Amino acid sequence: MSLEHDYFGLVGDYWSETFEYADQRVEVVLDADADLVSIAALDVASAMVGELELIDDELRQAFVSQLDTKSSPVVRYLDTVLDPELEQADDIDAAIGRESGDRQVDALRSMSLVRVDLRPDADEPGDAFAEYEYALAPDDTDERLIVAIDLEREIVDVRFEG
Structure with a gap:
């Protein structure tokens, strides 16, 4: 069965687009099986794409x-x-572009949002609906800070991968 969405178009197994804002290039990926997702979940996912900068600030x-x-x-x-x-x-x-006197806060504010993975089949409160991947100097380091949020934008997991 195929499913068409106003924003994502024909929903298959994989959709990807790169967005630019605040000197960042963010890859946004939708991984969805048309048989397992609802239009409502896809609407939430498209709203998250539209509010990428706001959610980034909240996180x-x-x-x-x-x-x-x-x-x-x-x-x-x-x-x-x-x-x-x-x-x-x-x-x-060199990647830390701020100097407030608090090196940790400056590093957090200087991180790049590298990738967002949307999983609209995880559409229950508490499920990892979206994962936001952050890195400081992402081209030079492998370490990542990843936060998962549910469809209500509540944090369900934060992990460090290195």
């Missing part, structure tokens, strides 16, 4: 709120990428 604020928890994935990510012994330390320093 960065959530990252800042996790700085008080030393075992959080956000702190583990920052401890790794901000390590002065890291081979790419100069690239990381």
Whole structure:
């Protein structure tokens, strides 16, 4: 069965587009099986694409709120990428475009949103409906901070991948 959506067109297995905003190139991917998704879930996914910048800001604020928890994935990510012994330390320093005096906050605000994966078949509250992948100096490092949100934009998971 095929399914057509106003924004995504004919829904198959894979849809991808690159968006540019705030000096970032963000790849947005929709991974959907037409037999498993609803028009309502696709509408939520298209709204997330339209509000990419707003959701990005909300997620960065959530990252800042996790700085008080030393075992959080956000702190583990920052401890790794901000390590002065890291081979790419100069690239990381060059990627931090702000200097407020709080290096961790500056790093979070300087990260690039690299990719957004939309999964409209995960359409229940608490399901990972979308994953936002962030990196500081993404061309020079492999470390990623990934946050999953549900269709109501509640964070369901934050993880550090390196």
